[in-house]
Amino acid sequence: MQEKESKKIIGLMSGTSCDSIDAGLCEVYPDLSVKLIQGINHPYPEHIRAKIFSAFRGDISIKELCQLNFAVGRCFADAANILIGEFGKPDLISSHGQTVYHYPYDEKLDNISLKSTLQIGESAVIAKETGCMTVSNYRENDIANNGQGAPLVCFADEKWFLNKYVDENGRYKNFAIQNIGGISNVTVVNSDTATFGFDTGCGNIMIDYCVQKLFNQKYDKNGEIAAEGNICESWLDCLLQDEYYFIDPPKTTGREYFSPKYIENILKTAPSEPKDIIATLTALTAKTISQAYERFLYPSVHIDTCVIGGGGAYNKTMMKFLRMYLPNRIELKTHEDFGISNNFKEVMAFALLGYCNYYGISSNLPSCTGADKRVVLGKISLP
Ligand SMILES: Nc1ncnc2c1ncn2[C@@H]1O[C@H](COP(=O)(O)OP(=O)(O)O)[C@@H](O)[C@H]1O
Ligand SMILES: [Mg+2]
CATH class of the missing domain: 3.30.420.40 (ATPase, nucleotide binding domain)
Structure with missing residues (x-):
């Protein structure tokens, strides 16, 4: 060789x-x-x-x-x-x-x-x-x-996180490596099962589209617009019913699914205040991540740490909502905490x-x- x-x-x-x-x-x-x-x-x-x-x-x-x-x-x-x-x-x-x-x-x-x-x-x-x-x-x-x-990044996640970090008892930590790009995808790196991963659903794609449409900005810088809005719980519940979130992994999704047509369609039932729309879509990404963990991770794997990467890691409101929805026992970090650029x-x-x-x-x-x-x-x- x-x-x-x-x-x-x-x-x-x-x-x-x-x-x-x-x-x-x-x-x-x-x-x-x-x-x-x-x-x-x-x-x-x-x-x-x-x-x-x-x-x-x-x-x-x-x-x-x-x-x-x-x-x-x-x-x-x-x-x-x-x-x-x-x-x-x-x-x-x-x-x-x-x-x-x-x-x-x-x-x-x-x-x-x-x-x-x-x-x-x-x-x-x-x-x-x-x-x-x-x-x-x-x-x-x-x-x-x-x-x-897809997803292909799982290979790198496994190389960089599997059996690399120990907890206070000297046991290797299990990770949910969560990328929040246009789409959100997770890699589960753990010492109990083979590494697995899937797309949890939308990431910034719908936020970007609506911020562009309603505020004429490219994206919600640092989550500032979402921070000023309120989550519309009834609309959020309705969005969470999408069948993609219930499909068993492995699964991938993309723009073909969360398309302009899809977004225009959900906007028909959106709250009237534009900031509330952005806040709710930001909550949707965070909530679909936490629900995906409840459905597909926790039953088989103990997770110690969730590591966020991609542009979503810079959205402070997204990070706040994630902290709110994830169980307290899971520590929330970004890639930067492990010396890897988000x-x-x-x-x-x-x-x-x-x-x-x-x-x-x-x-x-x-x-x-x-x-x-x-x-x-x-x-x-x-x-
Ligand atoms: N400072 C920031 N605040 C809020 N959102 C951000 C910030 N920087 C990037 N983003 C979001 O992240 C997206 C890009 O993320 P990225 O990981 O590059 O995704 P992709 O892999 O789909 O290109 C942007 O479109 C934007 O929505
Ligand atoms: Mg990008």
Whole structure:
């Protein structure tokens, strides 16, 4: 077996929020720990971002999608080149790309499975524009092996949290690693069962949409709008009845589900005060997380600590509601408390997946994705 060395890897990622291209230069070590050297949030040019949102809505032609794949690749390369300008070339680049559609459901046509996913941001363009080997398209091989292609970050969560931290009795702590991006997903890292994970439901996606619509702002900075509103309990109860929250894991969701149409529909029964809408949607994310734990975690796993990451970790009202809904015995932390950036955690995870691809290490966790077996993820583009 090839002797492993530390590698400098730039991770590139843009999530369902499409808030920015996150780029992080990382050092990945043979023990699969990752150190972030420098991270940047590189904004999409305005019209490209608007086109991506059109793609989410299914409002663009095949020609435009084809063009957008290459254009997003150029934007990702620009983000990487900012880091390269400062630090020089890494050993490789690992790009998650921009998901425009994720449909891991077993519909069939002519008895042929239609399970699929599409991340754009052409990696041949990234490789050419940066001069670096680029690994991309991580979800496909998991889906080809009958998985859902997500969540993939669970692999990193397991490496970084399993059997790493002890409580006062010297027992390894069990973690719910909770990401709150556009969508919210949890990884359960514990010494009792295999690591498992699933999407708990909406994260910031509906908050962002409504803050944009009602306050003409991109997002609810620090949860300030929600802090001034009141939770409308009857509307919250109604939103909590959505069938997604009751489905047994493994399960994933996305913009295809929490779509503009879905949000416009729930707004028909919303309270009249805009701040109350934002407060209630913030409570919804926190409450669906706590209910998911009650339904799917506590019956089989003792959880010591919940670790929040993603943009939601910066929403103070969201954190306050989480503290309110989670049992007191569970300590609430953010990734920063463990020396991992909230902002660049996913970028670090994809740097790790790039490292695994390079060394032929399988990096999907079938207990999280539902795949038949462990496989090496990612495809390589050379400059
Ligand atoms: N300071 C902040 N206060 C409140 N919300 C924030 C803050 N920073 C980021 N967010 C929220 O987090 C979202 C981005 O989170 P991120 O983890 O990047 O998600 P994704 O992976 O979907 O891109 C933003 O759209 C916004 O809703
Ligand atoms: Mg983001």
